Amino acid sequence: MSFLELQDITKSYGTLNAVSDVTLSVEKGEFVSLLGPSGCGKTTTLQMIAGFVEPTSGTIRLDGRDITHAKANSRGLGIVFQSYALFPHMTVFDNVCFGLEMQRVPKGERRPRVEEALELVHLAAYAGRYPRELSGGQRQRVALARAIVIRPPVLLLDEPLSNLDAKLREAMQFELRDIQRKVGTTTVMVTHDQAEAFSISDRVVVMESGRITQIDQPYRIYEHPETEFISRFVGKTNLLPGTVQAVNDRAATVSLGGVPVEIDAGALVRGDTVTLCIRPEKLRLTGSGLGRLPGRVAERYFLGSQWLYHIDGPLGTLMAVTPNDGSAPLDTGEPVGLDWTPSVVRVHRGRLAEAPDPTLEAH
């Protein structure tokens, strides 16, 4: 049995199922993120673990104990929600100590525990300050210290870094992971930020419309998205609708608007309608006249460590990303060849609802 288990959890509001049949097992010490677009049920799921929202059906178990209907404060979980502001009239020390007072931890134990927590978040020198005297990142770290000081069995984080600017947010991602590793607390985090979920988590749970559609390691989710939605939501991708023309033992030929493209066969049969997904960094730009397809540079965008190109060709406009290795980039209008290894192409059954416009995917 896993440390934290959600079994067939559903939460309905009238006719709306905010969360449907969610089953999830989290191991002790694991860092799991719930990732998905706005309204997919991430926060509701976390609130049910926290005890702030009661499931309509299903069971939640913590360390073998059924806590489905237990009161929030009896669960003893560490919580960092966006709305959980610090107490403005209390110092950093007192903010962090508050949870220990609530738990009636003996007075003599409180100071070393608070100091230890502040040490962990690198704020030992700020114990006497008030929240208004701290930066956003420091306030966020106090909130984290306040949650971990009670040594909770599970730490619940709801968009804990969303109020921070991009640079600080990235720094805090690594810090958060570092702190979690040191204290070893089982953690469930809600985020709609894919980079954040990927860089911090052991496993990512992707949710769509109240349901879990994939649970996997970040790398697997990126490389083997199980739905077309995940392909689109996670990173950039070229989506190409086509029809399977021929299949042999090893390969299938898909016609993309009359252009034949060979891919690994999988379980495809002739006549299947499919959508092929190729990540921009998996497309290689070769010399003109080489590669699988001809193309021409339509646009180029400088991303710092990479160049993003829009390449016009027989399949429409495709995105390709190359590392910025210091050499001169390609010019707009330059003819190129496009190449890829068949095994990097992911195949989803079915046709896209709309014609793909790669520029819309480039977010």
Ligand SMILES: Nc1ncnc2c1ncn2[C@@H]1O[C@H](COP(=O)(O)OP(=O)(O)OP(=O)(O)O)[C@@H](O)[C@H]1O
């Ligand atoms: N108290 C409530 N009453 C009615 N509907 C609710 C309530 N809470 C949430 N919902 C609905 O349930 C769905 C899931 O909401 P939830 O807040 O879990 O989504 P989310 O994935 O966390 O979104 P976001 O990233 O925007 O916070 C939404 O359609 C929302 O409108």
